[in-house]
Amino acid sequence: xxxxxxxxxxxxxxxxSPPKRLNRAALLWDESFLWGVMSYRALRAAGxxxxxxxxxxxxxxxxxxxxxxxxxGGWSSNKMKALGDEGAEAVRSFVSSGGNYLGFCGGxxxxxxxxxxxxxVRRKATKERVPSFSGRVRLRTTRHPVWNSAAASPxxxxxxxxxxxxxxxxxRALAKYDKALPDSFxxxxxxxxxxxxxxxxxMEQLYQINLDPARLIGExxxxxxxxxxxxxxxxLVHFDTPDDxxxxxxxxxxxxxxISGCRFPSRPGPGAGNAAAGYQGTxxxxxxxxxxxxxxxAAYDLISLGIRNFLWFxxxxxxxxxxxxxxxxxxxTLYIMIKEIAGLLENRNGCNMEKSLKDLKxxxxxxxxxxxxxxxxxxIAMQQGHITYDQCNDMAIRKLREDLFAxxxxxxxxxxxxxxxIDRTLYLLLKEEDSHIPAVRHSRRTY
Numbered sequence: 001x002x003x004x005x006x007x008x009x010x011x012x013x014x015x016x017s018p019p020k021r022l023n024r025a026a027l028l029w030d031e032s033f034l035w036g037v038m039s040y041r042a043l044r045a046a047g048x049x050x051x052x053x054x055x056x057x058x059x060x061x062x063x064x065x066x067x068x069x070x071x072x073g074g075w076s077s078n079k080m081k082a083l084g085d086e087g088a089e090a091v092r093s094f095v096s097s098g099g100n101y102l103g104f105c106g107g108x109x110x111x112x113x114x115x116x117x118x119x120x121v122r123r124k125a126t127k128e129r130v131p132s133f134s135g136r137v138r139l140r141t142t143r144h145p146v147w148n149s150a151a152a153s154p155x156x157x158x159x160x161x162x163x164x165x166x167x168x169x170x171x172r173a174l175a176k177y178d179k180a181l182p183d184s185f186x187x188x189x190x191x192x193x194x195x196x197x198x199x200x201x202x203m204e205q206l207y208q209i210n211l212d213p214a215r216l217i218g219e220x221x222x223x224x225x226x227x228x229x230x231x232x233x234x235x236l237v238h239f240d241t242p243d244d245x246x247x248x249x250x251x252x253x254x255x256x257x258x259i260s261g262c263r264f265p266s267r268p269g270p271g272a273g274n275a276a277a278g279y280q281g282t283x284x285x286x287x288x289x290x291x292x293x294x295x296x297x298a299a300y301d302l303i304s305l306g307i308r309n310f311l312w313f314x315x316x317x318x319x320x321x322x323x324x325x326x327x328x329x330x331x332x333t334l335y336i337m338i339k340e341i342a343g344l345l346e347n348r349n350g351c352n353m354e355k356s357l358k359d360l361k362x363x364x365x366x367x368x369x370x371x372x373x374x375x376x377x378x379x380i381a382m383q384q385g386h387i388t389y390d391q392c393n394d395m396a397i398r399k400l401r402e403d404l405f406a407x408x409x410x411x412x413x414x415x416x417x418x419x420x421x422i423d424r425t426l427y428l429l430l431k432e433e434d435s436h437i438p439a440v441r442h443s444r445r446t447y
Contacts, residue, residue, distance in 0.1 A: 008096075008227045022066055022067065023049060025049065025051075025067065025068035025069070025070045025258075025259065026051055026058075026062070026070065027051065028070070029052050029054055029423075030055045030079060030083075031074045031075060031079045032071075033333050033419060033423060034329070034332065035073030035074045035105070035106070037318070037336060037340055037426075038073070038241070039070070039104070041240075041242070042240035042241075042248070043070075048255050051066075052430060056087075059083075059086045061090065064094070066094075067099065067259040069100070069102070070103075070104075071103045071107030071108075071111075072106075073104050073106045073107060074107070077410055078410055079106065079107070080115055080116065091116055092116060092118070097228065099230050100232070100258040100259070101233070103233075103234045104240065105235070105238060108162070108234035108236055109162050111232060111234055112164075118227040119171055119223070119232055120168025120169070121168060121223065121234075123162040123163065123164065127209075128210075129163040129215075130186060130211065130215050130216055132160060132186055132209065133184065133185070133186050135180065135183060136156070136180070136181040136184050137177055137180045137184060137221075138155050138179050139154040139155070139175040139177065139221055140154075140175060140177075141154050142173070142175070145253055145257045146174060146233070146253045146257055147175075149253070150246060150253070155181065155246060156239060156241075156250075157237060157241040157244055158236060161221075161236035164220045170225060173220040173222070174222040175220075175221045175237075176217075176219060177217055177219050177220075179217065185321060186211040187207060187211060188322065200214075220236075221235070221236050222234070222235045222236070231257075233258065239251050239254070242318050285352065288345055289345060291354070292342040294361060295342065295364060296338055298365060299335040299339070299364070302371060302375075303331065306320075306322070306328070306375060310323070311328070311375060311378075312332075319332060323382070325381070325388060326379075326389065330415055330419075331371065341426050344430065344433060345429070353425070356425060360421055363421060367414055367415065367418050370404055374400040374401065377396060377397050389409070390407070
């Protein structure tokens with residue numbers, strides 16, 4: 001299955017005749033979390049046709065009706081576990097028989113030889129890449145439909161991406177990295193400031209990782225190949241980033257390129273229109289609304305603690321920038337997903353969720369109590385010596401970290417248990433919303 005060729009043969013079962021596909025995409029929700037919210041909002045705002053699917057849907061043959069499988073960012077190893085052997089085989093069968101695949105960041109990593117093997121490319125080891133780059137970067141693009149009508153200045157966002165190793169035959173680089181913009185970061189270091197001081201070498205010795213964004217120049221950022229009859233596009237940049245003026249054009253181009261006959265309905269983005277524009281539910285019960293507000297307030301309090309202790313700040317409406325030595329993406333993910341739940345509960349008419357919300361509240365408050373204790377201890381430890389997210393000599397900090405996050409960087413411990421419960425609730429609310437609003441979405445919340 002993983003021969004050294006980008007136009008790969010598929011040796012599994014092939015449908016007797018090609019399935020009749022809808023001019024829509026399936027968005028894989030599992031293990032996407034914050035990145036799933038980001039993609040969902042970007043696609044809705046751009047008016048692109050898609051449905052949410054889970055790994056269990058894929059295993060049961062749920063991709064047969066779609067033209068495209070889109071996999072957002074997130075830990076590719078966790079996505080692989082969610083799919084399992086049966087789901088991975090279903091994805092390969094889907095693409096081999098003419099379905100197309102699009103992956104952003106972790107979704108791109110899933111399709112490499114390190115994952116389900118759609119394209120003959122591996123990801124670089126951490127020591128060989130720049131593992132902590134984030135922010136705006138200029139691209140060198142090639143002639144291709146995905147760049148049609150795109151901005152003359154091809155500047156897009158990357159968020160802590162992996163890096164591709166050597167590409168197999170017939171894999172085409174649609175874009176390569178050029179210079180990072182001064183407002184980007186590498187770890188918690190501002191690119192413009194460190195470049196101006198000429199200190200990258202010193203910082204790399206101190207941090208013991210590659211930091212200089214110049215190391216990215218010339219590296220493949222967006223690639224295309226084939227697996228059987230299907231097209232595969234893998235992007236390490238996020239065209240779904242909020243506040244990106246260039247991203248929506250590329251998203252529409254990709255949909256037009258990978259979904260034959262795709263038409264873009266006139267669909268207002270989140271918060272657009274008025275109350276009569278689409279379905280309006282009766283709203284959550286008083287108890288549901290109260291609990292959701294308490295959840296959001298508790299999560300916001302944690303974010304505020306980090307801000308006033310100079311541990312992080314907002315980069316855009318969905319992403320924090322945090323100091324080295326603490327976890328930031330995890331806390332940011334909790335807050336954004338809970339905020340999304342609270343917003344969706346303002347406008348719904350579905351099954352009662354009071355009990356599940358109460359259980360979630362109990363679990364969240366217990367987690368946040370320890371998380372606040374951990375953050376203050378880490379803040380003090382920063383003043384006393386060098387710490388990283390997984391290295392610290394303070395035994396109390398180490399014990400709290402193990403309890404809350406376990407030893408895995410790709411989510412574990414009580415955090416993962418809590419996150420999965422939040423994710424299930426959010427998924428149900430989004431599916432409920434989509435079932436009532438097939439053409440137009442209205443929300444009282446905007447970012």
